[in-house]
Amino acid sequence: MTGPVDQTARPKVYLAHATEDKPAVRPIAEHLMANGVEVWLDEWDIEVGESLRQQMEAGLEGMTHFVVVLTPAALRKPWVQMEIDAGILRRIGGESRFVPLLVGIDPSELPIFLRTMLGVRFDPASDADLRSLVDRLHGVSRRPALGPVPDHVRVAATAPSGWSAAAVAIARLMVTSSRNAMLRDPVLTLAELVEGTGMSEEDVRLATLELKDAGLIWEGAVGRHYAPEGAMFAEFDAAFMAFSPGDDAVIVANRMLEGTGRAVDTRTLAAELGWEARRMNAAICYLQSAGAIEQRHALAAQPLRAVQLVRTDETLRFARNRS
Structure with missing residues (x-):
């Protein structure tokens, strides 16, 4: 469960780490702040004389993301383990995301429970890794943009039922290419069917076999040449003409x-x-x-x-x- 965290709000990060790792963690925090991510960092947000526990608890409140820098040193620190426990509880409760950054360690070195979470191999000196972290915290999708449905699949929805999408694509090409719906009008090669439908040669061969078995297509005796039979116009013209x-x-x-x-x-x-x-x-x-x-x-x-x-x-x- 990741919970209903608001991804439209500006991200607020609690950055957990071991004291020994501050030289590597500080540039991460500065990069995040420079890119619109509010960061709670102990050395920035805890004043002399203030309670560490109380300030850390306050830092956790309102966080959208709990980010922990996991290093060999961090895995040995009881205090970091307590912070991780708090971050996991917030994740389970749907209060924040849990983002483990693996720095200089292998996933196999993590405690068993942390292995179940998607950790990120992270190099604090890598501009690409820093950009990726910023995108992740801002909710920028790593999923490629969804493209249009292939034409031969889309047109199948408008055709008579019972035919494969590939057969419909070939029928559409033939009936819309026919000048007068005469005998052998038109005659198309296998290569022309592949180009005209955008399908693979294998799919075209299987689709022509489907149409031929149904008596809707003629196949030349020499080479792969195909033409619509009269029944094809009767079956598919209403969908495409x-x-x-x-x-x-x-x-x-x-x-x-x-x-x-x-x-x-x-x-x-x-x-x-x-x-x-x-x-x-x-x-x-x-x-x-x-x-x-x-x-x-x-x-x-x-x-x-x-x-x-x-x-x-x-x-x-x-x-x-x-x-």
Whole structure:
């Protein structure tokens, strides 16, 4: 237990030490005072004729930190041991912090109870050690600043559940890089996936395997080249694009059921809806993944995935189930 010591107040230190160590302790106290740390030091705060015990007890009152300079000489002094006992009691009671400075001794030389506390190897002649002590007493954190969450982890929270963060990162890169959601649009190398997601090559390989097993990604037979399958747009576009293929698929299905003919011209329908090829193709991918349409293909269809969409009974069921 370290207790609810107020770290916002200016630190006040009780500096315990052996008399023999004053030449080393005095510069420590002076450095602390020069850096905004109030120090109680016996030679500064006890006048001739005053009670040592009473003044030391007064010095302990209101201290935020009990600092003890532990040297071979200090460990032999009964009076220093009594001060340490008082400092430990204040620590247990949450009245002050306990800061042992190990000067010229090894932790193995300390009494067993003191070994349980985090001691600081300290060189009074070291500017770095003095700066570190000042920072510690002022409550300056030694913990590095907390950086942002990696992008591939952050975006996973917005994606459909059930996917690893790495798989989501790759899906995001692919769907946002796709120009029209056509076949093999885009084709990315392993190196491009690593660079685009900021993940390790090992994580990328495992994530592509996850997506490939789910039928969402194509892998080239030669080399490591990857491209999204239509099901990837159906699954991830809603998370990373400005439209929802699922909602759009319902609109398309209902429009297909309005007419008397079975086939609908894809280009005409896209123009009537005011959708670019990227959005229209994502809706087609969703309907295809749901088994709700048949498609008629031709080279003239580009940049759309089909020349015509053909309705079936599955189209009717799809529309009714989502009405």
